[in-house]
Amino acid sequence: MGFPASMSSPPSLLQLSSSSSSWSKSALFSVAPISFSPSTVKNALCRKRLVILSKRISPLEEAMRIRRERELQNTTKFRKRPPLRRGRVSPRLPVPDDIPKPPYLGSNELPDIASEHQIHDSEGIVKMRAACELAARVLENAGKLVRPSVTTNEIDKAVHQMIIDAGAYPSPLGYGGFPKSVCTSVNECMCHGIPDTRQLQDGDIINIDVTVYLNGYHGDTSKTFLCGNVSDALKRLVKVTEECLERGIALCKDGASFKKIGKRISEHAEKYGYGVVERFVGHGVGTVFHSEPLILHNRNDRPGVMVEGETFTIEPILTIGSTECVTWPDNWTTLTADGSPAAQFEHTILITRTGLILQFRLVLSMMVSLKPRLISLSVRDSTIRVCGLRLACHHNSDKLD
Incomplete structure (x- = not known):
């Protein structure tokens, strides 16, 4: 017309x-x-x-439409910012010979997703917890380095040193040829950013994804941090992304359907006009880095239910604009197709016999996550937090394994 x-x-x-x-x-x-x-x-x-x-349309729908239009108008500010450019990537850092290495080293090919689910006995849970607590400590210390003028390469060096000082191996290093010990994804980078000499700028957001291999178990955690004076639009994106994760976690219990997670996350993201990236999914994690089941964050009909002793990740990525992505020639760095910002949070969940959900609060580095918050014993809102593990009481709240 x-x-x-x-x-x-x-x-x-x-x-x-x-x-x-x-x-x-x-x-x-x-x-x-x-x-x-x-x-x-x-x-x-x-x-x-x-x-x-x-x-x-309802008044609420109209209000959300207006809010979304204003936010999209704000994306012009993001487009005025210089697009993400790759800096110089320094050589990979050495790991002492006496530190045990994961089996995938020595090949530049990505390992296949393991078909077996990660189901643990009591000894495995103890080892999983130790790996997750280490990853959480490293992540929190890495987050303290986030400020304007710091390079992602400096963050990588600090993360690498903290991990090997603890006698663990940085899981990303050498995974499918990945050249660094941590993933650093800035602004429009959805995930898998390779640390380099680029300096962080005032107003950036950055996801730091830490994964450690300790005693034969992978502990993985990530979080999106704010650098300097960040716009309200970006703060909201980061906040809603974490809320989406929490809503997905709230559905987890023995016998629950995995597909409900994607539905709940999509509903919350759509309320704010954000897109949910479909390409990257959650998965099993434990003695292997990535395994079945694959957890979709969008609406889906994928079969499968949660079972006792199982660990898996939930790790949504939300965008202000397009959910389509492009990958740099390094075959790792993945950006939004339109240059709009993205944020990610991830956790690993353990389903227990009593119906309690033991959440290692982390997030994926290559697609996984676990992130303990290292809180001492406390009880709040039917949730018991002990040494970084969160026990959400769904059934027998008076019984703990």
Whole structure:
């Protein structure tokens, strides 16, 4: 449909249907609600009008639409910022010979996703917890380094040193040829950013993804940090992304369907007009880095239910704009196709016999997560937190394994 060349923009529906407008005198257009009667359309067609069907929306939907439009207008600020550029990548850092290494080293090919689910006995849970607590400590210390002018390479060096000082191996290093010990994903980088000499800028957001291999178990955690004076739009994106994760976690219990997680995350993200990236999924984690089940964060019909002793990750990525992505020639760094910002949070969940959900609060580095918050014993909102593990009481809240 065209519009007069003298107009700087197309007339709105209100203008087209207004009796005070010169457009109504020409009788070219007619607006009908979605609940129109057949006679309404018939009469309009007889008068050779173009019928425009409109749908009534609730006040809440209208408020969210306006909020989303304003946020999209804010993306022009992001586009004015220089796009992410790759800096110089320094050589990989050495790991002492006496530190045990994961089996995937020595190949630049990505390992296959293991078909077996990660189900642990009591000894395995203890080892998983130790790996997760170490990853959490490293992540929190790495987050303290986030400030303008710091390079992601400096963050990588600090993370690498903390991990090997604890007698663990940095899981990303050498995984499918990944050249660094941590993933650092800035602004429009969805995930898997390679640390380099680029300096962080005031107003950036950065996801730091730490994974350690300790006593034969992978502990993985990530979090999106704010660098300096960050805009309200970016703060909201980061906040809602973490809320999406928490809503997915709230559904977890023995016998629950995995597909409900994606539905709950999508519903919350859509309330704020954000997109959920479908390409990257959660998965099993434990003695292997990535295994079944794969956890989709969007609406889906994938079969499968949670079972006792199982560990898996939930790790949504939300974007302000497009959910489509592009990958740099390094085959790792993945950015939003339109350059709009993205944020990610991830956790690993353990389902127990009593119906308690033991959450190692972490997030994925290559696609996984676990992130203990290292809190001493406390009880709040039917949740018991002990040494960084969170026990969400769903059934027998008086019994702990």
